Amino acid sequence: IELIGNGRVTNHDGAQLKTSQLFWDQQNEWLFTEKKFTFTDVDGSVVNGIGIDFNLDLTVINITQMSAESLIKEENNAQ
Numbered sequence: 001i002e003l004i005g006n007g008r009v010t011n012h013d014g015a016q017l018k019t020s021q022l023f024w025d026q027q028n029e030w031l032f033t034e035k036k037f038t039f040t041d042v043d044g045s046v047v048n049g050i051g052i053d054f055n056l057d058l059t060v061i062n063i064t065q066m067s068a069e070s071l072i073k074e075e076n077n078a079q
Helices: none
Strands: 003-011 016-025 032-041 046-055 061-069
Touching: 016 046
Parallel strands: none
Antiparallel strands: 003 016, 016 032, 032 046, 046 061
16 A cells, blocks of 8 residues: 555654655555655654655664654753
């Protein structure tokens, strides 16, 4: 199945994938795209890239080309 447009997939934890084209492999329960995508993890980390494939609950992810931004939590140790 091919989905075209403003695709958005969100899992139960809140991780989200946005892309303009998405394919669904029903037999293997696998999603993929060869287009640009943005993946936002539950911690706010953002991955932008081209080409991604993943299982239905977004726990197994393979990325072709990517750039990423990760949030680092600062701890205040002042007393």
